[in-house]
Every structure is written in structure tokens, then in C-alpha cells.
Amino acid sequence: xxxxxxxxxxxxxxxxxxxxxVLRAPDGCPxxxxxxxxxxxxxxxxxxxxxxxxxxxENPDMLKEExxxxxxxxxxxxxxxxxxxxxxxxxxxxxIVKKLVIRHPHVFGDDIAKNEEEALSSWEKAKAKSKGxxxxxxxxxxxxxxxxxxxxxxxxxxxxxxxxxxxxxxQGAFDKLDEEINELKIALDHGVKSEIEDEFGDVLFSCVNIxxxxxxxxxxxxxxxTDKFLERFKIVEMLANENGVDMKNSSIxxxxxxxxxxxxxxxxx
Numbered sequence: 001x002x003x004x005x006x007x008x009x010x011x012x013x014x015x016x017x018x019x020x021x022v023l024r025a026p027d028g029c030p031x032x033x034x035x036x037x038x039x040x041x042x043x044x045x046x047x048x049x050x051x052x053x054x055x056x057x058e059n060p061d062m063l064k065e066e067x068x069x070x071x072x073x074x075x076x077x078x079x080x081x082x083x084x085x086x087x088x089x090x091x092x093x094x095x096i097v098k099k100l101v102i103r104h105p106h107v108f109g110d111d112i113a114k115n116e117e118e119a120l121s122s123w124e125k126a127k128a129k130s131k132g133x134x135x136x137x138x139x140x141x142x143x144x145x146x147x148x149x150x151x152x153x154x155x156x157x158x159x160x161x162x163x164x165x166x167x168x169x170x171q172g173a174f175d176k177l178d179e180e181i182n183e184l185k186i187a188l189d190h191g192v193k194s195e196i197e198d199e200f201g202d203v204l205f206s207c208v209n210i211x212x213x214x215x216x217x218x219x220x221x222x223x224x225x226t227d228k229f230l231e232r233f234k235i236v237e238m239l240a241n242e243n244g245v246d247m248k249n250s251s252i253x254x255x256x257x258x259x260x261x262x263x264x265x266x267x268x269x
Contacts, residue, residue, distance in 0.1 A: 017089050020075045024083070037077060044073045102130050136163045150218040153208040161212075170213035177206040228266075235262035 005022045008015070023032040047069040054063035075089060082088040106113035106122040113119035133139050140159045143152055160166065167173050184199040211218040236258045240247050247255065 016071065016075050017079075020072070020079045021082075024076075024079055032076075035076065035080075037080060040073065040076060044070075044077075047073055099130075103127055136160065148219055150204075150208055150222060153205055154212055154218050157209055157212055167209070167213070170210060173206065173209040173213050177203065177210060180206045232259065232262045232266055235265055 005019055020032075023029045024035075026033070047066065051063065051066040051070055054066045074092070078087070078089040078092055101108050103123050103126045105111040105126050106119055111122045113122050127133075128139065131138075131142075133142075136159060140156050143155045143159070145152065147155070157166075167176070180199065180202040184196070184203055187195040187199040190196075208218045211221060236255070237247070239245070239258050239261055240250075245254065245258070
């Protein structure tokens with residue numbers, strides 16, 4: 001079977017758009033042809049996280065490959081809409097370029113931004129104007145619910161703070177956390193699952209509030225904490241094996257002692 005695609009030594013974006021069209025054509029790939037926005041939406045998430053992994057590993061070759069996988073997802077979704085006659089890849093490029101011009105009045109207009117903070121402020125004002133946003137709650141509702149929960153909470157809190165709905169300092173956030181922890185304990189005494197879940201969510205939300213005051217990214221902080229736990233747990237398992245300790249049948253005191261040893265070993269690395 002022959003397809004209308006030229007094999008080259010070097011390709012560009014037009015070749016990517018073309019090959020996706022070929023793959024989804026009647027005589028192309030059966031799998032690609034059957035995909036929908038819904039069927040591959042999780043692939044987009046996975047590919048995006050793999051880009052983040054490449055950035056964290058500071059691996060340019062890996063980053064190039066993973067960015068290509070993300071670009072493929074964009075091309076696939078664009079082709080699906082092109083087949084319906086709604087829009088194509090060029091329409092996407094056109095819209096994002098126009099948006100960038102509008103959102104940068106300090107570059108393409110009369111606004112002045114002398115630093116990063118002023119540039120961000122100019123961007124936000126232009127964004128609100130272009131969207132016709134008048135209430136801050138409208139801006140908050142624009143934060144996708146599909147974002148990771150910690151990231152979404154931090155973004156919404158940041159938007160609320162912009163109109164003065166915030167603690168004066170971090171102590172207020174700490175006091176609120178103490179209040180929410182006490183309410184969680186009361187919910188535990190009541191034993192109602194929905195109430196416990198509700199109060200536990202408030203505790204997490206309060207923790208995010210503290211991270212915002214400390215200028216810490218809550219999502220990254222939790223990821224690092226999980227990594228740290230995993231590294232220490234690996235050492236705990238190693239120590240248990242070396243000392244003939246059956247972790248499943250050990251007391252929490254014995255395991256905690258191994259944990260303390262693991263922390264000391266890790267600090268010495």
C-alpha cells in the first residue's frame with residue numbers, strides 16, 4: 001500500500017500536519033482513524049507530564065522527544081476538527097498569535113512594563129479586558145477544575161488575594177489551619193464519612209494557603225515530600241532485611257526506630 005507522504009531526511013511542522021492527515025485517512029492507520037478527542041484526552045495529560053519529567057531531569061534530548069509527543073497530540077486534535085470543517089492547525093496558530101499580541105500591550109501597545117511583576121500585571125489586565133471579566137469570581141471560575149487539586153487551590157487563592165480576600169500575614173493562615181484540624185477531629189468523633197472528607201479538604205486547602213504565603217509551590221512541595229518518603233522507605237526496607245526484621249509483624253515502635261535510622265543515613269548522603 002502506498003500513501004501520499006514523502007520520506008525525507010528532515011521534516012518540519014507542515015510534514016507533521018500532513019502525516020497526521022494521512023494516518024487518519026480511509027487508507028491510513030485503523031487505530032489513528034478511530035480516535036476521538038475523548039479517547040485520547042488522557043494521552044495528552046500523560047505526554048505533558050513526561051515533558052515535566054524531562055525538564056526535571058534536565059535532559060534536552062528527552063525534552064525534544066516529549067515536546068514532539070505533545071505536539072502530535074495538538075496535531076491530532078486539530079485534524080479531527082479539520083475533518084468536521086470547524087478549524088485546523090493554522091487556525092490554532094492564528095488564534096494564539098492574536099492572543100499573544102493582545103495580552104502583551106507592554107510590547108505591542110502603549111503600556112510600559114519595567115520588570116516581571118509589571119509585565120504580569122499588564123497581562124492580567126489585558127486578559128480581563130479581552131474576556132470581559134468584571135467579577136473576580138468569574139476569573140476564579142475560569143481556573144479549570146481538571147487541574148491537579150493543589151495547583152487549582154493555589155491559583156484560586158491567589159486570585160482571591162488580588163482583591164484583598166486574604167490574611168494579613170502567614171500567622172493568620174497558620175491559625176486557620178489549627179482551626180480546621182480541630183474541626184476535622186470533631187468530624188472524626190462524629191464518624192460521618194462525608195463530614196470527615198469535607199473537613200479534611202479544608203485542612204488541605206489551609207495548607208495550600210500557608211504554602212502561598214511562604215512562596216512555595218504546593219504541588220512541587222508534595223511531590224518532593226513523596227520522593228523523600230520513598231527514598232527513606234527504601235532504606236527502611238534495606239535495614240529490615242539486613243537485621244532480619246519482618247516489617248509486617250513488627251510493632252510501630254520498631255518500624256519508627258528503623259525510620260529514624262533511615263533519616264540519619266539519608267542526611268549523611
